[in-house]
Amino acid sequence: MARSRSISFLPALFAAVLLSGCSRPLSTEIFVRSDRAESGVYIFDLELRDSSAVYDFWFYSRTLGPELTGLPLNVQWLAPSGKRFSETVYMKSVDADGERELYRSGVVPAEGGTWRLSVRPLGVDEDFCGLGVICKERHGTR
Numbered sequence: 001m002a003r004s005r006s007i008s009f010l011p012a013l014f015a016a017v018l019l020s021g022c023s024r025p026l027s028t029e030i031f032v033r034s035d036r037a038e039s040g041v042y043i044f045d046l047e048l049r050d051s052s053a054v055y056d057f058w059f060y061s062r063t064l065g066p067e068l069t070g071l072p073l074n075v076q077w078l079a080p081s082g083k084r085f086s087e088t089v090y091m092k093s094v095d096a097d098g099e100r101e102l103y104r105s106g107v108v109p110a111e112g113g114t115w116r117l118s119v120r121p122l123g124v125d126e127d128f129c130g131l132g133v134i135c136k137e138r139h140g141t142r
Contacts, residue, residue, distance in 0.1 A: 031060075031132035034124075042131040044117040048109045050137060055107045058134040059091060059119070062098035065127030069093045073131075074120040075103075080113030100134070 032042045048055060059073065071091040078084055091101050109115065119131055 026137045028135045029132065031130055033130040034126075034128050037130070040120055042119045042121075044119075044133045046115050046117055046133070046135050047113075048115050048135075049112045050139075051109075051112050053137045053139055055109070056105045056136045056138065057103040057107065058100050059103050060098065060100040060132045060134065061091065061094045061121075062096065062129040063094050063124075063127050064096060064129060065125065067093055067095040068124065068128075071124070072122040074122065076118045078116040078118070079109075079111055080115065081111055083110075094128075103133075 028046065030044050032044070037043075061071075069092065071094055073089050073091060074086070075089055076084060076086045089103060091099065093099055117133060119133075121128065121131060
């Protein structure tokens with residue numbers, strides 16, 4: 001009888017171990033190809049739920065044509081509550097090898113939830129491959 005209890009306990013223990021490894025990732029990476037942009041706007045929905053975390057964001061891109069320098073990006077954040085924030089930032093360069101550049105570091109969202117990040121690169125042509133965003137969640141001191 002004791003042996004049958006230990007055998008039935010093993011599947012439950014195994015399931016618990018597997019589920020503990022299914023936590024939400026601390027990093028999200030999304031790339032939108034240029035042919036998938038909505039009228040030239042690249043849209044990223046980001047889960048920023050943890051109010052005890054800080055977030056770092058990078059943009060990355062690649063072009064098949066000549067290097068793009070000082071690429072302006074019109075950036076708009078839409079909060080879960082509907083509030084908006086806009087700014088223009090610049091990627092130093094985008095080339096055929098692909099470039100990744102830090103956009104913001106140590107961001108503490110004003111509210112938790114799903115934020116929509118919309119980005120419109122200005123002055124790009126059909127050689128522009130697309131735009132990606134990397135979001136890393138950090139815990140510890142802010």
